[in-house]
Every structure is written in C-alpha cells, then in structure tokens.
Amino acid sequence: MALKYKLILASGSPRRVDLLNQAGIEPSRLMPMDIDEAPKKSEHPRSLARRLSTEKAEAALAAIKGDMTWKGSYILAADTVVAVGRRILGKAEFADEASASLYLLSGRSHWVYTGVCLITPDRKVRQKIVETKVRFKRLSGFEIENYLASGQWRGKAGAYGIQGLAGTFVQKMVGSYTNVVGLPLYETILLLTGEGFDVHSRWPEA
Numbered sequence: 001m002a003l004k005y006k007l008i009l010a011s012g013s014p015r016r017v018d019l020l021n022q023a024g025i026e027p028s029r030l031m032p033m034d035i036d037e038a039p040k041k042s043e044h045p046r047s048l049a050r051r052l053s054t055e056k057a058e059a060a061l062a063a064i065k066g067d068m069t070w071k072g073s074y075i076l077a078a079d080t081v082v083a084v085g086r087r088i089l090g091k092a093e094f095a096d097e098a099s100a101s102l103y104l105l106s107g108r109s110h111w112v113y114t115g116v117c118l119i120t121p122d123r124k125v126r127q128k129i130v131e132t133k134v135r136f137k138r139l140s141g142f143e144i145e146n147y148l149a150s151g152q153w154r155g156k157a158g159a160y161g162i163q164g165l166a167g168t169f170v171q172k173m174v175g176s177y178t179n180v181v182g183l184p185l186y187e188t189i190l191l192l193t194g195e196g197f198d199v200h201s202r203w204p205e206a
C-alpha cells in the first residue's frame, strides 16, 4: 500500500517497523515514546493495551506540537500486552522473571492484546484493540533454560517472541499472528484507510 501521507510511528520497536515495511509502508519518522507502562490497579489487559497505545500516540502528538514539518502527518502507536486470564505478563527485565513467565505460559492458553491508535492529520483518533489466543505446549525445564539462554525474551511482552524460537512452543493460535508480533496488519490497514474503527475523541490541532 503506497501511503500518500507522512506517517510518524510513535515506537522504538523494530518489529513494528518491520511489520509496517511488510505492508509496504515506510514511516517518515520514528518517535519512541518513553511512557510509564505500569498497569493500574485491577486494570484489564485489554484496557491497558488501549490506554498505553493512546498515551504513546498522544505523547508523540504533544512532542510535534508547533513543528510545521509534521503538520498533516498521521501518528501511529501500538501496545502489546500478554495475559493469562487477567494476570498481565510484562516485559521481563531479568532472566528469573522471564523464567517465571515461561513457566506460567507452559501448557496453557493465554491472550495477546494489541492496542493500535492512529491520529489523523485532522486530529481524529482511530483505534482498535485486537485479541489473539495462543496455546503453548508444556515446556520442559530444559526448553525453558535453552530459551532463556537465547536471550530472545528480552524486550518482549510475556518474555517470548513468537517470530523466533518460541514459535516452536505454539500448539494452537486463534486470531492474528501479526497482532502477537506487535502490530496487527489487517486492522492497522483498516485504520489507515479509514474503515471499521472506533472513534473515541478528537484532539486539538498540533
């Protein structure tokens, strides 16, 4: 898809850039937004994905405020959350946290929620929250140790990346694969083309 517009990707995730490129879209600018990603007390994982994707897009909009170079640009942001039931499995900082996450995912199903938020040049907000159900096989201690040694858990929600070695753990998946990797392409294109989205609010012109 050849985008006629300037697109700011409010992200530092190399996966999101790759996925957009896969769809034929080259962001004009990458703006990683450093926001507090801690869930609120008893916040549902779906609500968290919605809130954080909105906050990332909003932060990018605030950052370009008054800069005429970016007038007329779209802003795209996403947030991926992994959860077992309502229990949110964040990005592990250390191997022991990653290990705990993998033991929890072993032999059961979990949900991956990605919130995608697009702000249009006329500052309308288009948003989608996409859900994928993933079932992991039962993982042996050896498989977990081996995975931890690969380092592929770093910087990823739930401490795994389906696009790498952890792809071999997946027994079953229902829903979008690209959603799990960090940006659901089908829905993102719908947002960009202006079809099938939820309008929540409108922000003033940057």
Ligand SMILES: Cc1cn([C@H]2C[C@H](O)[C@@H](COP(=O)(O)OP(=O)(O)OP(=O)(O)O)O2)c(=O)[nH]c1=O
Binding pocket: 010, 011, 012, 013, 014, 015, 016, 032, 033, 037, 056, 078, 079, 080, 081, 082, 091, 112, 155, 156, 157, 158, 160, 161, 162, 163, 180, 181, 182
């Ligand atoms: C579950 C899963 C997540 N991930 C990644 C996607 C996201 O980069 C990351 C989830 O963290 P996010 O907070 O959604 O994104 P991020 O901090 O990496 O990037 P940014 O906020 O700047 O956009 O986990 C995979 O790459 N593969 C997977 O299978």
